[in-house]
Amino acid sequence: MTRxxxxxxxxxxxxxxxxxxxxxEAFGRFSERIxxxxxxxxxxxxxxxxxxxxxxxxxxxxxxLRFDEYPFIFLTLMLSLQASYAAPLILLAQNRQDDRDRxxxxxDRKQNERSIADTEYLTREIASLRMGLGEVATRDWxxxxxxxxxxxxxxRFSLFPAExxxxx
Numbered sequence: 001m002t003r004x005x006x007x008x009x010x011x012x013x014x015x016x017x018x019x020x021x022x023x024x025e026a027f028g029r030f031s032e033r034i035x036x037x038x039x040x041x042x043x044x045x046x047x048x049x050x051x052x053x054x055x056x057x058x059x060x061x062x063x064x065l066r067f068d069e070y071p072f073i074f075l076t077l078m079l080s081l082q083a084s085y086a087a088p089l090i091l092l093a094q095n096r097q098d099d100r101d102r103x104x105x106x107x108d109r110k111q112n113e114r115s116i117a118d119t120e121y122l123t124r125e126i127a128s129l130r131m132g133l134g135e136v137a138t139r140d141w142x143x144x145x146x147x148x149x150x151x152x153x154x155x156r157f158s159l160f161p162a163e164x165x166x167x168x
Contacts, residue, residue, distance in 0.1 A: 028096050031089040031092040031093050031096075034089050034093075035086075035090045035092075035093035035094075036093075038090065051079075054068070054072070055072065058072065
């Protein structure tokens with residue numbers, strides 16, 4: 001049985017996929033927005049108000065208008081559904097944040113390495129300049145030497161006063 005091979009220099013025809021296509025970045029951004037909203041006080045307040053209205057409606061509304069009687073099974077189902085969608089979306093948002101943190105950490109590490117290398121280079125340069133300056137006469141050193149010479153000359157003149165013209 002021979003198998004027909006397609007040309008290798010041309011791309012294959014796209015296959016029909018069973019799953020719908022989606023943009024992972026757009027879905028990730030959407031999940032981050034939801035996770036950010038679920039972590040706010042506003043969400044907790046709205047969720048509390050909805051549950052209170054739900055319970056009060058199903059307790060005090062006329063019997064034909066009640067849609068979820070006392071054990072509130074439908075409310076439990078809705079909360080479970082919300083939780084089952086919220087948990088994976090929060091995990092997806094956390095994974096994306098971890099990826100961003102990892103990239104930031106890597107950039108910080110490289111920047112630190114560059115800073116350390118620059119600091120070491122500058123330290124070596126300063127050390128070589130100090131070694132070179134150790135052999136060079138500085139202004140302060142020259143000033144102190146001149147002051148010492150002036151003191152010596154003052155001492156000599158005080159010990160040996162200048163001869164006047166009459167003594168000669």
